[in-house]
Every structure is written in structure tokens, then in C-alpha cells.
Amino acid sequence: MFPWFKTERAVAPVQSIRTGAEIGRVAILGVDVPGLRPKMLCEQGSEVLQGQPVFHDRSHPDVVFAAPVSGTVESITYGPRRTLSALVIRLARHAASPKPASVDAGTAADLRAALLAAGLWPSFLTRPFGRIPTPDAVADTIFVTATGDNAQAPDAGVVLEGREDAFGRGIKALMLLTEGPVFLCQPPGKDLVSGLEDRIRIAQFASGPLTGLAGHHIHRLHPVRAGRMVWTVGYQDVATIGEWLETGVVNPTRVISLAGPQASSPRLIRTLAGASLTELIAGETRSGNAEPDVAVVSGSPVSGRPAAWLGRYHQQVTLCKAAPARRASPNRGLKAWLSPSQQSPAALIPTAALERALGFGVPVVPLMRALSVGDSDAARKLGCLEMTEEDLAALSMVSTSGADYGQMLRHVLDELAEDA
Incomplete structure (x- = not known):
């Protein structure tokens, strides 16, 4: 568990669905699509309709990403090697309902x-x-x-x-x-x-x-x-x-759990895919404040990430108290956000907790060492092809090394995918 779980009690969310805060912006995030390089079909300032293709995979043009809502493309930002960082759409108020498509799915x-x-x-x-x-x-x-x-x-x-x-x-x-x-x-x-x-x-x-x-x-x-x-x-x-x-219409809504020890009213809410979390949590924290007092996590407290937007595959937003200070850290993601960092990775000490944190029946410490040095061949032989980042989140929490093994796994998987 992360440190805030030991000091803050997280109340279980009420399992009944309510409408969430009004959302004005949504985003499609590159972090949700590892390995994809986009070919844009729109530009900043473009007006787009719900369901309209906004970009496709440059390597596989048939893989299309559509606008979840109608509105204006507010920004398009890129990461390393022209990978997508985020495409942000500002919703159009009083937009016409999307025209139903004719769906032929007989074969x-x-x-x-x-x-x-x-x-x-x-x-x-x-x-x-x-x-x-x-x-x-x-x-x-x-x-x-x-x-x-x-x-x-x-x-x-x-x-x-x-x-x-x-x-x-x-x-x-x-x-x-x-x-x-x-x-x-x-x-x-x-x-x-x-x-x-x-x-x-x-x-x-x-x-x-x-x-x-x-x-x-x-x-x-x-x-x-x-x-x-x-x-x-x-x-x-x-x-x-x-x-x-x-x-013939793609429903852009998603039901998520708004939870965590800093949530004032933990419950299920209906919101938009890719919703702005700043807008979504307005008035929903115990302190009434947003960051930096509250860490806003897209996803679960175990495998989620600090974020400004709801992740494509996430079904939860977790609100917790932010760490009082952050220093340069070898950690990534949620662990770096919530935990004081070390100046350099600590030693990896084999413990029973490590064995319990990974349920794949593989030698845990050899796998961690292979990932630490980027030995993709050894990691493959140890069973990493069955895993994704979420499977190693609990392992990163209990490890004494302070490393994010999910991020290391992503580097190895991307290397193996390129060679496949």
C-alpha cells in the first residue's frame, strides 16, 4: 500500500450512479496507446463532430481514433519521436446529436x-x-x-x-x-x-x-x-x-468511481471518456482544493497515475493527500508522486512480500533484475510477455529498490514488439 493508505482512511464509494460535474474539455492521450505514432486528420482550431476521425496510426491507417464529442480542437501536443502526448477538444455547447451510422456486422x-x-x-x-x-x-x-x-x-x-x-x-x-x-x-x-x-x-x-x-x-x-x-x-x-x-452511435460516457481518502463524497459518477479531471473533481475534495494539496490519480491507488485527464482504460479517479515535497527521483508515475524520493535506487532485497506481489508463478527477483538492466531476452524467458504495467504495480510498491518496474517492463515490451 502507498503511505497515505496507512494514515488516511478511504471510504468505500456509494455504489449508485450519479451524474458528474459538467465537463468542458476532453483529451485523447498518447500514454494510453504505447507504440503509436499518429497521422493527424485535424489541426489546432479545427471544428470536429462526435465520431469524426481525428487521427490514425501512421503504421496502420485503418486504426482510427474518433472525436468522443463535438467541439474545437484546442491543442495537439507531442512527446518524444513525434508520439502523441494529448489531443484536447473543447466541447461545443448545444451541439447537434451525431447522425447514426449504418452498422453492418453480419460477418x-x-x-x-x-x-x-x-x-x-x-x-x-x-x-x-x-x-x-x-x-x-x-x-x-x-x-x-x-x-x-x-x-x-x-x-x-x-x-x-x-x-x-x-x-x-x-x-x-x-x-x-x-x-x-x-x-x-x-x-x-x-x-x-x-x-x-x-x-x-x-x-x-x-x-x-x-x-x-x-x-x-x-x-x-x-x-x-x-x-x-x-x-x-x-x-x-x-x-x-x-x-x-x-x-449506430458510439456512447461517449463512462461510469467511474470517484474515490480515495480525500474525496468528500465517494460514489459512482457518469462522465465523459477522457474528461478533464480538474473540472471533474471541482468541489469534490475534503479540503475543497485541487493540486498541489490533493493528488489526483487517474486509475486505482495501486496502478493509477497522477493525471490531468481520465485515462482511456481507467474506471476510477482516486483523490489523496499529496506528499509535502517532491525531490528528483528515479521513480515514475504514482509512486513518485506520493512518496518521498531517494537520490539513487536502493538495493533490491528479496522478501516474501515480493513473491506475493506477482501472481504469475515466475522467479520474481530474477525478473526484476532482468527488467532493471533492460535484458529483454531474459525477461521474455522469465514470462514478461504475459504482463503489462498494471501487473507489476504492486511489485513496485513493496520493492525496497524504489524502482518502477511497470515502466521498465514497458521499455522491454516495446523493444520486443519492435523485434517481433
Whole structure:
């Protein structure tokens, strides 16, 4: 656990959905799409309509990213090597409703083409590499994740109330994208959907820092190995796909948990994908202030990141007390934000906690050492292809070295992906 968990009590969010604060800006973030270099289809100041393509993957032009809302492109910023940092859209007030598209999804090829054209293809991520699938990729199996990695995540059953038909329609559509099974991984209890076909299999996992993660589900049910690719997709994306198949319109909203020890009223809220977190949390903190008094984290307290925008794959915003001071640190992400940093990495001390923090049955310390020195070949042999950054978040927390192993894993995965 991060230090603030030891001193601040985080109240469980009320599991009923309310409308969140009015949002004026949304963003599409490069950090959510590792390895992608965008080819822009708009420029700063452009007027865009909801569902309009705003950029595509330069290497795979069929992979389109669409504007989640209608408005004006406020800014486009880039990171190293012309990777995307953020594309920000300021919402147009009183914008006309998007025109429904005609969706032909009768065959696998039709569904694939329609998902690509609608900008819904980024709903899927691959194992290995944790990237968006190429347009011609075929999954050996698909995992739908409906579990949380912490006690403050939204209850999928609550989120899907009233959307059961859309969720079931989306689940069944996934069968066109794979010849293998589609696993619906959900908490024990009432099934989220009924009347499914044999190739759709329900697997029950308790929510938690390890058991709630897609990597744990994959390792248990269909491990990744050479020549095998699986896809993951979140349950809200599946419901969105199901609604889009029925209406021809992509729903830009997402239900998230607004939680954490500094949240004044922890609860579920409905907001926009990529929402400005400054706007979203206005008046929602115990102190009434935003940063620097409060650390705003997109995602869970375990695997989230300090952010100004809601992440594409996040279903939670966590508010906690910011560290009193920050110094130059080898850490990255949430750990660097919340913890006082060290001037240099400390020694790696093998402990029982390290073994418990990674549930893949691999030698933990050798993997950590391989990642620390960027030995991609050794990391691959030790099983890193099954993992993404979220799978190593708990490991980074309990490690004595002070390093962010998720970030190290990303460097290794990107190197292996380039060589694949």
C-alpha cells in the first residue's frame, strides 16, 4: 500500500450512479496507446463532430481514433519521436446529436471493418505487448474484464444495470473476432449476463490487486506463449459496442468511481471518456482544493497515475493527500508522486512480500533484475510477455529498490514488439 493508505482512511464509494460535474474539455492521450505514432486528420482550431476521425496510426491507417464529442480542437501536443502526448477538444455547447451510422456486422470481416471505422478498435489490447491489435490480427481468445483491482472500483453489476441487453449483444459480437472462447471474468455471485452460447465462458475471480487483473485471468485460463495472442477488453467497452451495434452511435460516457481518502463524497459518477479531471473533481475534495494539496490519480491507488485527464482504460479517479515535497527521483508515475524520493535506487532485497506481489508463478527477483538492466531476452524467458504495467504495480510498491518496474517492463515490451 502507498503511505497515505496507512494514515488516511478511504471510504468505500456509494455504489449508485450519479451524474458528474459538467465537463468542458476532453483529451485523447498518447500514454494510453504505447507504440503509436499518429497521422493527424485535424489541426489546432479545427471544428470536429462526435465520431469524426481525428487521427490514425501512421503504421496502420485503418486504426482510427474518433472525436468522443463535438467541439474545437484546442491543442495537439507531442512527446518524444513525434508520439502523441494529448489531443484536447473543447466541447461545443448545444451541439447537434451525431447522425447514426449504418452498422453492418453480419460477418467477421464486416464487424472488424465497422469497429475500425467507428474508432472502437482501440477498445482492445493485446497480450503480449499491451498494444492495440493490428487491423488484421486474430485473437486466439478474448478476455472481458469485469473485476476491479481494488475495493473502491465500480461494481460491474451496478454499472451494467439497464444495459444488460447491450452488454450481451456486445459479448456475442466478440465471437466473430476469434475462433476461440470468449471469457467473461467477473466477481463471484450473480452472472452479469445470461443466455450465452457455449463459446462464451464465465470465469469467477475475486476483485483485488492481483486476482482482479486481466493478466491473472489470462495466466490461469489461457497463458500467453510463443505464437499465441489474446485480447482484453473492459466490460464498459463491450456494452458500448453492443449499444453501437443497435443505434449506430458510439456512447461517449463512462461510469467511474470517484474515490480515495480525500474525496468528500465517494460514489459512482457518469462522465465523459477522457474528461478533464480538474473540472471533474471541482468541489469534490475534503479540503475543497485541487493540486498541489490533493493528488489526483487517474486509475486505482495501486496502478493509477497522477493525471490531468481520465485515462482511456481507467474506471476510477482516486483523490489523496499529496506528499509535502517532491525531490528528483528515479521513480515514475504514482509512486513518485506520493512518496518521498531517494537520490539513487536502493538495493533490491528479496522478501516474501515480493513473491506475493506477482501472481504469475515466475522467479520474481530474477525478473526484476532482468527488467532493471533492460535484458529483454531474459525477461521474455522469465514470462514478461504475459504482463503489462498494471501487473507489476504492486511489485513496485513493496520493492525496497524504489524502482518502477511497470515502466521498465514497458521499455522491454516495446523493444520486443519492435523485434517481433
